[in-house]
Amino acid sequence: MLYNRKTLCLLAGIQLEHFKEAARVDPETGVDNLPITLRDDGRPSSHARYDELDVLAVACAAQLAAGGGVVHRAMPFFVASKIVGSVLGLLPDAVRLKREGRELQFIGYVSLTAGGFNVADTMGKIALKIATDYPDEVVNVFLTSPASVAVAIEARAADEGIDWKTERLWQAE
DSSP states (O other): OOBOHHHHHHHHTOOHHHHHHHHTOOTTTOOOOOGGGBOTTSOBOOTTOBOHHHHHHHHHHHHHHTTOEEOSSOOOHHHHHHHHHHTGGGHHHHHHHHHTTOOOEEEEEEEESSOEEEEEEEHHHHHHHHHHHOTTTEEEEEEEOHHHHHHHHHHHHHHHTOOOOTTHHHHTO
């Protein structure tokens, strides 16, 4: 299923104007350069047609930018989209595994006094890595759960009467 930009933003819980600014949408071509909406061949989506993975990715980036986790300073949406883009292939599995009753997976970024790193794992494993490798260097932790974000998307879709089936995230693979 493909969604237009307005529906993508409605499902992802982000304002259309904020998306257009962050995605740097070219008004003449309709092409955006948001890292999480690039196709497998590296070309951007065009003409504002987005699939379920795009919706989930944009919603996860919006959640990270809104301050998922312990945050002292906000994260720009464009930066959050790069983080989500680095783990894009893991999003459908994170949702599917939770639906199968497995442990909740998180994605995000750990900001250190010097640098930082992306994370994608369970809360316990992320906490262990931080405590073991960087016990005194953590400045900010930005986390969100793709499975929880998918639940919010389902609720928005139901409220708005939009055709959304989370299972299409992994059935299309």
